[in-house]
Amino acid sequence: MNIVLINPPNCGRSIPEEEFGITSLKMIFRGEPLALEMLAGNLHGHEVRIVDLKAEPDGLAKLLAEGTGPDIVGFTAVTCEANTVIRLAGQIKQGFGGKGPIVVVGGHHASCDPGYFNREDIDYVVVGLGKLTFRMLVDGLAQGREPADIPGIVRVRPGGPFIPAARKYTTADLVDHLPPRYDLVETHRDKYVMSGVGGKVGFVATAFGCTHCCSFCSIPAMTGGRYLSHSVEAIIRDIGMLGDIPLIRFVDANTFGDPATARLLAERILELGIRKKIVADVRADTVVADPALMRLWQQA
Numbered sequence: 001m002n003i004v005l006i007n008p009p010n011c012g013r014s015i016p017e018e019e020f021g022i023t024s025l026k027m028i029f030r031g032e033p034l035a036l037e038m039l040a041g042n043l044h045g046h047e048v049r050i051v052d053l054k055a056e057p058d059g060l061a062k063l064l065a066e067g068t069g070p071d072i073v074g075f076t077a078v079t080c081e082a083n084t085v086i087r088l089a090g091q092i093k094q095g096f097g098g099k100g101p102i103v104v105v106g107g108h109h110a111s112c113d114p115g116y117f118n119r120e121d122i123d124y125v126v127v128g129l130g131k132l133t134f135r136m137l138v139d140g141l142a143q144g145r146e147p148a149d150i151p152g153i154v155r156v157r158p159g160g161p162f163i164p165a166a167r168k169y170t171t172a173d174l175v176d177h178l179p180p181r182y183d184l185v186e187t188h189r190d191k192y193v194m195s196g197v198g199g200k201v202g203f204v205a206t207a208f209g210c211t212h213c214c215s216f217c218s219i220p221a222m223t224g225g226r227y228l229s230h231s232v233e234a235i236i237r238d239i240g241m242l243g244d245i246p247l248i249r250f251v252d253a254n255t256f257g258d259p260a261t262a263r264l265l266a267e268r269i270l271e272l273g274i275r276k277k278i279v280a281d282v283r284a285d286t287v288v289a290d291p292a293l294m295r296l297w298q299q300a
């Protein structure tokens with residue numbers, strides 16, 4: 001299958017931008033579409049591209065100008081990007097004529113409110129972690145059958161029933177042994193920056209979900225409330241794949257949710273002599289409960 005994964009453009013609707021007109025934020029911090037790179041990592045045997053509209057604003061126009069559409073277009077979206085993705089899905093369907101490519105939407109908004117995408121121009125919604133289930137969907141479509149009963153995949157039926165089945169996420173959903181396709185965004189690498197912290201940045205996921213379940217937060221919906229860690233060796237592998245990029249951003253919501261794994265990871269970084277700046281999120285109560293772990297990470 002010919003697959004294009006699309007990262008939607010900066011929507012310009014963050015609080016600093018809307019409330020205070022601070023548009024420079026999008027220049028200070030622009031990260032790579034790691035979620036799409038991870039999906040692509042499990043799509044071996046298929047032809048995959050990533051179009052990052054945050055780094056390449058005319059990427060969609062270029063794609064449409066190719067004339068022949070891909071078989072599948074996959075979007076990711078956080079909540080403030082949901083309406084943009086619906087609009088872009090319409091452009092994809094109309095732009096390629098006929099039925100157009102199969103359009104699939106996943107990401108945070110799809111996981112928190114999947115019914116929002118039960119609309120014309122979208123064919124499937126991926127709820128929660130998608131690295132494994134999107135692959136299953138693609139394989140089913142490649143075999144020319146309507147995939148049924150893939151946990152976390154919902155067929156869109158505008159006006160009809162749309163009831164995602166509850167499912168249990170496990171470490172199998174991380175497909176830990178297959179790394180992200182960092183190479184698919186290599187041409188944009190210089191544009192992925194955290195200017196205030198250290199310039200060029202590479203993203204690495206160490207875990208998904210959270211140990212807590214705050215009612216206002218989108219994170220628990222990605223894993224059904226579970227906290228799932230990547231293996232230490234997979235994390236080290238991914239840091240290594242980013243080459244000489246000096247700054248690594250752990251994009252997990254809670255990097256220290258499993259203190260034992262966090263300790264092992266810091267020890268391994270020190271043992272291997274990896275010298276990078278690392279940015280990660282930590283809960284205040286973790287800092288208070290385990291200051292020795294924080295001291296270890298300060299060394300790492």
Ligand code: SF4
Binds near residue numbers: 211218
């Ligand atoms: S990531 Fe933070 S806000 Fe979200 S559930 Fe975990 S502790 Fe709560």
